[in-house]
Amino acid sequence: MKTYRNYINGEWAAASTNEVIASVNPANRNEIVGYVQKSGKAELDQAVEAAKKAQVSWRKLSGSARGDLLYRAANVLESRLDEIAKTMTEEMGKTFPEAKGETARGIAILRYYAGEGLRKNGDVIPSTDSEALLFTTRVPLGVVGLITPWNFPVAIPIWKMAPALIYGNTVVLKPAQETSVTAAKVVECFAEAGLPSGVLNLVTGTGSVIGQGIIDHPGINGISFTGSDQIGKQVALGAVARGAKFQLEMGGKNPVIVANDADLDQAVDATISGGLRSTGQKCTATSRVIVQSEVYEEFKAKLLAKVKEIKVGHGLDADTWMGPCASESQLKTVLSYIEKGVAEGATLLHGGQRAEGFGLEQGFFVEPAVFEDVNSSMSIAQEEIFGPVLALIKVDSIEQALEIANDVQYGLSASIFTRDIGNMLSFIQDMDAGLVRVNAESAGVELQAPFGGLKQSSSGSREQGQAAIEFFTAIKTVFVKGS
Incomplete structure (x- = not known):
């Protein structure tokens, strides 16, 4: 049975803990889908450092250049649609037609956000000074940590990764332990598409170590989380304590x-x-x-x-x-x-x-x-x-x-x-x-519409569609006057 490694700085590497976690088929507890790394703080630190270094050049690429890479990742994912959908079914149990539909949605999300690289990212504003130019542009947060659940192991990581990347951020992804094999295969698609080293990093492991580590890490500028309201509140408290931006989607009734x-x-x-x-x-x-x-x-x-x-x-x-x-x-x-x-x-x-x-x-x-x-x-x-x-x-x-x-x-x-x-x-x-x-x-x-909830379901900021730019970027106001 295959063992899947972390993806850090463009390399697939085992965790220094020398421990792995078995992913079990929920339709048959005796069947192991694969093994993933039980990572420690050292691996998270390496991933954050790689993302931080890569972000310097990644943000300077044109939006269209970043979009080309997302579009190539979509093509690779499409070529592996049945394989990844089958893995999803084996790892978390949803039916194969549902898994294929979810994977196809991931492809569509990537292509949608590839186009975002050519859309406007600011506005010209009339200045009170007739000799000045006043406008806004948007800048990436920097390094973002993504903590994703097991119920949509392709669509949710992608609908976080795609906008994060197209807007110039670099990513550290911590997928749910139960569906980390599927996540590793999705990340393989980005690697095959030629994403530069360090732009996307995958670190698998427990929530108490890697998830909490993302919450607390001083090198992570923003956290996007989908999961339970209990853990979501921990994300919010930890992010507020160190001044990081956070986005929560926590559930419904x-x-x-x-x-x-x-x-x-x-x-x-x-x-x-x-x-x-x-x-x-x-x-x-x-x-x-x-x-x-x-x-x-x-x-x-x-x-x-x-x-x-x-x-x-x-x-x-x-x-x-x-x-x-x-x-x-x-x-x-x-x-x-x-x-x-x-x-x-x-x-x-x-x-x-x-x-x-x-x-x-x-x-x-x-x-x-x-x-x-x-x-x-x-x-x-x-x-x-x-x-x-x-x-x-x-x-x-x-x-x-x-x-x-x-x-x-x-x-x-x-x-x-x-x-x-x-x-x-x-x-x-x-x-x-x-x-x-x-x-x-x-x-x-x-996928082109904003998604999020009211009350205890969400932190308020929306995912998907063009609304995603509100979380993954900050507005910079620019005033220009000739000398």
Whole structure:
């Protein structure tokens, strides 16, 4: 089984600790996908120093030259699409079609940001001095540290790396331990594309050592983090303590509202796709299903009929619709929330058990769960589960639906199904979420659009699209006058 090394200053090197970490297939705990380095502080220091030195020349390249390199990386990634998607499926469990779609999204993100190198990066401003020129330009932060999660091991690192690089920063990437093999293969694409040494560095290892090291490192000027709210708050505290810029995307408890005039078949399909694809392991996944009482029973019947058809299995099997939880710890978390839901008085209508049979015994499989009789105070209605669990909540009006939808600490994404323009406008205006979708599932955002949440879901600065420039650069105001 292959051992993957760190990528520091253009070289693949083993960690000085001489320790490696096994990446286990969540569909079969006995299968090892590969080994990655269990790095120490020495490797992080080397990566930061390499990035700092490389940034001097990297920032001086033209935006178009940096864009050419991103476009070449996209081409290499495209040539390896099936291989990297297969690794993703084996390493974190999502189905092969989903993994291919995510990898294709990574390619598209790279090509989008390659074009950013030729777009404007400032404005001319009228000066009060008629003999002067006043304008703004944007400058890179310097060295940025990227801490990425396991649920989107291609798309999320790329949607952080691509804007960081095109705007002239250099990068130290710390991927999630569970999907570091996939991350290493993505970085291989950048290396093959000819990225200069030190511009992109990969350091694998534990969060307590490498993740915390990025938070604390005086040589890192900005940190972009996606993960749990608990760790996100640690990132914020550490960054503020030393004056580094930070960007956080931390999760959601995302509702779908089904109005009494909704197309119920459309709403059911979107609820299942938004809540259960990727085994519910998306920050934008639907977890609360708020349904008006007039259509509640019909919606519930249609939903249960479709959920019962879901085939749970290995992500590489052609007939599998939903793969395993990404790890044993994540499986235990999901099962504990299902137990908590029952204990707090919700009614488990379907699923919620460890999936067994048909070769599933050695994997981290769980049946998709559907609850009803859920009220807003229950744990399954308040806390992010990050698993295939849907909580049905019956309401009498859209106003009540919005009140319940907003009654959580998170505000990432939300959707509504309705034909009524008044319902749509009320939802758009009153829903406390950074992403609101009408007659579409809660999960997903287009790569050219800003992405981020309100309340505890985000630090406020947006990822993706042209909004990414706000985090990865600073504005420099320039005043020029002839002598």
